[in-house]
Amino acid sequence: DTEVTQTPKHLVMGMTNKKSLKCEQHMGHRAMYWYKQKAKKPPELMFVYSYEKLSINESVPSRFSPECPNSSLLNLHLHALQPEDSALYLCASSQHIQAINTEAFFGQGTRLTVV
Amino acid sequence: DAKTTQPNSMESNEEEPVHLPCNHSTISGTDYIHWYRQLPSQGPEYVIHGLTSNVNNRMASLAIAEDRKSSTLILHRATLRDAAVYYCILRRGSQGNLIFGKGTKLSVKP
Secondary structure: OOOEEEEOOEEEEOOOOEEEEEEEEOOOOOEEEEEEEOOOOOOEEEEEEEOOEEEEEOOOOOOEEEEEEEOOEEEEEEEOOOHHHOEEEEEEEEOOOOOOOOOOEEOOOEEEEEO | OOOOEOOOEEEEEOOOOEEEEEEOOOOOOOOEEEEEEEOOOOOOEEEEEEOOOOEEOOOOEEEEOOOOOEEEEEEOOOOHHHOEEEEEEEEOOOOOOOOOOOOEEEEEEO
């Protein structure tokens, strides 16, 4: 199984809502990533988890809260978002951070709309 | 993060070869050169990677300059399904994160 599964595929939420995005992989990968992608722009790295510990936070606002409850699962908790946070949120995984001679696998993303 | 430079867009005819260039003049000795592509409405997918030698796989070939300051992704026979944004990325050992540049949008004409 070489898939990264993201749910939901689409999400519409109000600015006062709390919601969560979920990402799952069963490849035994120990590095997991969240990216944000605005229309016609490249993906921007948000967070990196290495062996279930937060390794990198690219100065992401606290209204985005990542969580890695186990080695297969990565969540992104959303609270009090703004309309400008509407974007495609991508999850990725790789063997581990230093395995730079291996490929990373991406999910299909969650299309988030904040109203 | 190591920087790469790619043309914003390229066009190709179907069933013809496509050469997508990438400049990475600040590459260090242990950086791997990776290529990913993103089809419309999909997540990025891995294409190929290499360190010093040219590489071939079922999707593409990667030609790396001798001084490693540039590389070229080669699609041997472009199809309509190859229309995508192609990203050239350097992965560095200290972090290994995939940091995306602007990429090249490839259009394929029938």
